[in-house]
Amino acid sequence: MTTTGRVSFVGAGPGAADLITLRGARRIAEADVVVWAPSAVEAECVREHAREGADLVDFSRVTAEEITDLYRRAAAARLKVVRLHAGDAATGGGVQEQHDLCQRLGLEVEVVPGVSVVAAAAARIGREITLTEASSAVFLAPEGSEGVREFAALQTTMAATVSGARTGQFVEQLLEGGYTAETPVVVAYKVSQADELVVHTTVGELEAVVKQHKLYRPTLFLVGAAVKAAPARRQSATAAAADEPARTARPTRWSRRVASRIATRADEPVPAPAVPVAPATSAEPNPAWNAVEELQQSVRKQAEESTQKPKPKLTVVAAATPKPPTVQASTSNPPKRRSTARKPKRAN
Known part of the structure; x- marks a missing residue:
């Protein structure tokens, strides 16, 4: 403990x-x-x-x-x-x-x-933000926006969180640092949330896009060639596979040996499992999320078992002034005190 x-x-x-x-x-x-x-x-x-x-x-x-x-x-x-x-x-x-x-x-x-929000935004657009000739990425905090011009001169992938009201100044610093107006930019706002907004644009159009979507709060901007939008797929994978001629691989000695062993084992009876396994259904929840829920339940159960008395509600208040100690009167019978008065003498 x-x-x-x-x-x-x-x-x-x-x-x-x-x-x-x-x-x-x-x-x-x-x-x-x-x-x-x-x-x-x-x-x-x-x-x-x-x-x-x-x-x-x-x-x-x-x-x-x-x-x-x-x-x-x-x-x-x-x-x-x-x-x-x-x-x-x-x-x-x-x-x-x-x-x-x-x-x-x-x-x-x-x-x-x-x-991180940067990792979530990169995953959302399906791009590797360090997969360029200059393979380093620069991450800027809001208070470090004064160094945008210097970082832009490196021509790397930049990730900066900037207030929407300062987008114009941010664009000027990008251009002065060496980025061109055609440099790709990704606007990522509330990534992974229900009302997320992810837009592909350029440095030259960035300010107009921010105003169009009324982004006044701090927003993540990914700048650089690495965040360029992926080319649109012209046809589906099924159609592309249908156009390709069917090809068969030439079997090798190792593959023929493995195939014969698999065929031999297929003829052997398969023992029944000791514990029946229920078939998986499409409606079954995510196994990883089930692990989180089981973990939460076990932690809560341990907390309930270890706590004998409910903890008082904690309120954030100023420290209270300590009270002076109080003296409690004793409830036991007080000792008898000997009288100091003298008894009168008896007459002879």
Whole structure:
């Protein structure tokens, strides 16, 4: 049993509830408190994994002092706290400052990586963002946008998260750095979520596309030749296969030997399985997601068995002023005191 609390900084992935690691889902299921920002992490991700009775703290509605007070309470009461971050918690989101603060408070701290928004966007368009002559990719945080011009001069694949209101300035820096107006750009907004938007455009048309779709919040832009849209397929794979002449492979000595062994084994009776296996159906859920659900149920069961008394609801408030100790009167019979009055003398 730990002598202190634990704070886990968990990367929640790009947004979809099933794009979180098994370790991240386990940490949320174990947590007494989950700190998250609804504007950055979908509520479905929290509802899917958090246990019943866990305290949910909206990060956007508390101050830095209240978060620090929450960490202190976690250390004193040995609570398990999860701080959810969009994308990958190991590559941004102000984790380092919070990590060092928790260590100074004596808490057990860990960082659980997640699927980054850049990786999700590259997977969405089916492109390898490093598959170019210059095989390095540059990732820019919003606060590092002043270096766009310098990074553009490298002519590599650039991934930058920029506010929609600053798209014009971003385009100017790209052109001044060396990108041409025809350089491919991918606009990726809320990738993997229900209302995601992924658009292929160019540097010259980027500002107009952002205004057309009314993207005012921070949006991911992938810039470079590696993100050029794949050529459209002219015909289906079935039609292409029908046009090709049928070809048969020439059997080798090894293949003939294997074929004879397979034919020999096919004549042997097959023993019945010890445990009947139910046939798979198309309606069966995803096996990986079943593993996550089983993991959550086991963690919740362990938490219920180990907890004898329900934990009180935690509210993030300012530290209360300590009350002076009170003295409780004793309920036992007080000892009899000897009277100091002198008895009168008896007359003779």
